[in-house]
Amino acid sequence: MTNHNGATGPAEHQPDPHGPTPVSRPAHGAHPGGPGVPDLDGAVDPIDCPEPDTPIKVRSASELADALPYILGYRPEDCVVLLGLRQRDGYGRFGGRVRLGIPARAEDWPAVARQLARSLIIGGEHRGDKSDAIVVFVCKEPTEGETGRRVRDRLQLFVQLLRTSCGDFGVPVVEALCISDGRFWSYCCPGGCCPPEGTSMGLPGSSALAAAATYAGLQVRGSLKEFQARLRPKDGAAPEQEAALDAARRTLRPRIDDETSRPAVTTATLDLARRAMVRLADRPTTPGRMDMDDQDDALLTHDEAAALIVGLQDRETRDEAAEWMEGTDAELALRLWRALARRCVGPYGDHAAALLTLAGWAAWSTGDSLEAREALAMALAADPDYLFAWLLHTACNEGLGAEAIRECIRRGRAEREAAAEERAAAAAAGAGAEDRGSAVGHEPTDVDDEATGADGEQTAAGQELTATNRELTAVEREAEAAEGMGSSRPVLPAVGATALRSSRTGAALRRANARQRAAGGARGPRPKGPSTRPGGRPARSGGSRRQR
Numbered sequence: 001m002t003n004h005n006g007a008t009g010p011a012e013h014q015p016d017p018h019g020p021t022p023v024s025r026p027a028h029g030a031h032p033g034g035p036g037v038p039d040l041d042g043a044v045d046p047i048d049c050p051e052p053d054t055p056i057k058v059r060s061a062s063e064l065a066d067a068l069p070y071i072l073g074y075r076p077e078d079c080v081v082l083l084g085l086r087q088r089d090g091y092g093r094f095g096g097r098v099r100l101g102i103p104a105r106a107e108d109w110p111a112v113a114r115q116l117a118r119s120l121i122i123g124g125e126h127r128g129d130k131s132d133a134i135v136v137f138v139c140k141e142p143t144e145g146e147t148g149r150r151v152r153d154r155l156q157l158f159v160q161l162l163r164t165s166c167g168d169f170g171v172p173v174v175e176a177l178c179i180s181d182g183r184f185w186s187y188c189c190p191g192g193c194c195p196p197e198g199t200s201m202g203l204p205g206s207s208a209l210a211a212a213a214t215y216a217g218l219q220v221r222g223s224l225k226e227f228q229a230r231l232r233p234k235d236g237a238a239p240e241q242e243a244a245l246d247a248a249r250r251t252l253r254p255r256i257d258d259e260t261s262r263p264a265v266t267t268a269t270l271d272l273a274r275r276a277m278v279r280l281a282d283r284p285t286t287p288g289r290m291d292m293d294d295q296d297d298a299l300l301t302h303d304e305a306a307a308l309i310v311g312l313q314d315r316e317t318r319d320e321a322a323e324w325m326e327g328t329d330a331e332l333a334l335r336l337w338r339a340l341a342r343r344c345v346g347p348y349g350d351h352a353a354a355l356l357t358l359a360g361w362a363a364w365s366t367g368d369s370l371e372a373r374e375a376l377a378m379a380l381a382a383d384p385d386y387l388f389a390w391l392l393h394t395a396c397n398e399g400l401g402a403e404a405i406r407e408c409i410r411r412g413r414a415e416r417e418a419a420a421e422e423r424a425a426a427a428a429a430g431a432g433a434e435d436r437g438s439a440v441g442h443e444p445t446d447v448d449d450e451a452t453g454a455d456g457e458q459t460a461a462g463q464e465l466t467a468t469n470r471e472l473t474a475v476e477r478e479a480e481a482a483e484g485m486g487s488s489r490p491v492l493p494a495v496g497a498t499a500l501r502s503s504r505t506g507a508a509l510r511r512a513n514a515r516q517r518a519a520g521g522a523r524g525p526r527p528k529g530p531s532t533r534p535g536g537r538p539a540r541s542g543g544s545r546r547q548r
Helices: 061-072 106-126 148-154 156-168 208-215 224-229 238-257 262-282 289-298 302-311 315-321 327-341 346-365 369-382 387-397 402-439 447-451 460-483 493-519
Strands: 012-014 079-088 091-101 133-139 173-180 183-186
Touching: 061 079, 061 091, 061 133, 061 173, 061 183, 061 208, 079 106, 079 156, 091 106, 106 156, 133 156, 148 156, 148 173, 148 183, 156 173, 224 369, 238 262, 238 302, 238 346, 262 302, 262 315, 262 327, 289 327, 302 327, 302 346, 315 346, 315 402, 327 346, 346 369, 346 387, 346 402, 369 387
Parallel strands: 133 173
Antiparallel strands: 012 091, 079 091, 079 133, 173 183
């Protein structure tokens, strides 16, 4: 998980989304590689270069520092980046990378340094992305009254710990740069070649690698703070939005907790979301991101936003909303999820986890893994136990394709729709049977009347009902158990469990209907009472319905 507040935590691992990219080891004039350092000098290509056979030289540390935002896709701020290099065909190529917020406390540095080194080196080996050398960047702007040189001196111990930790895993650090206040310093400089005041970064995007990346269509999309600003509550209108959320929680939470009223809340929530997306579609996007966000915010009232935020806390409602993942639907859904995440104000900050996860999923589905990682990391910051966000964040950082998850969601949707059709058909058959019974002078019997005879003994129909209820209860329990099995269900456990529930429940109903037809019964099983689940089991409480 990306750390944005300086605390320690698991690092974000990012395999190169464009495949390996060659890079030569930058020179400071006479930087010896030292024993065991691979020869990384040679011709290089930019990330996703349209002409991969065209060699491009990284001639200096200045060019490497200038190229970093193009390698990452954003301007790094207050973070440490470890970039792996791989030896291939005589060239050095960019491999995986890890990024983490610089810990504020120096006593955390040894553990963090080892964690970062292990994540890049050992994790990369497990993924078949072994690093032969590493470049370290520490990016930190000076505080008030501080200079960039002072930042360099303050972080020198941290960088030394990073270098020794990487060496402990058998991979050398061939370059370590501190970037601060528009200048950079090398921690690997042997002395005499780098000025004490640092080297100016120069005009951004002036290096050959940056120019080639720009030519290839790659852009630096601002800074992480700018990404985060699009997903965080804005100043102003917080009291009105919080009051609307209070009212929506009082109204909707009991209905979500009640199994009999929950489907109606799901339907209303998704219908409201669709109407909001239609409004967004009627407004063209504006060139400025913040201007577009302001426009989208104006299209949602406080009450609408509150109803959507509370309604989407339900796991199954959220899973259905995740089906808006392709084409225009995904683009409009992403705008809506961003706008709703910005409305999670005050004590409702943890409610943003569902919206940020949906935003991350929609961004990933449209090919924007950069925004997806940031949104999912923020979802985990809002609720560290939000399993859906954790699994998507892990899958995205592991370089897995979104199509496999989309296919899983498609299967879940098809199975849910098939189960709904079966339930509708069973209800229609039951209604027809009751009409036939009334036509010959018989009153429709209740489930309790079917279950027991006049002498109190369980009838054949009652035995079928009991067997079916037991089977449905087992299906529900198996699905709920699957939701908590993160290791055995590595992709979308909530969606997978929902699909399991719908498919297995549908199969159980089909077997039950077949047994009843064979026994001469006309109706499928019905659970007893409005507030119970199959087998008479009480509905789950609201706290367990949110995926944790």
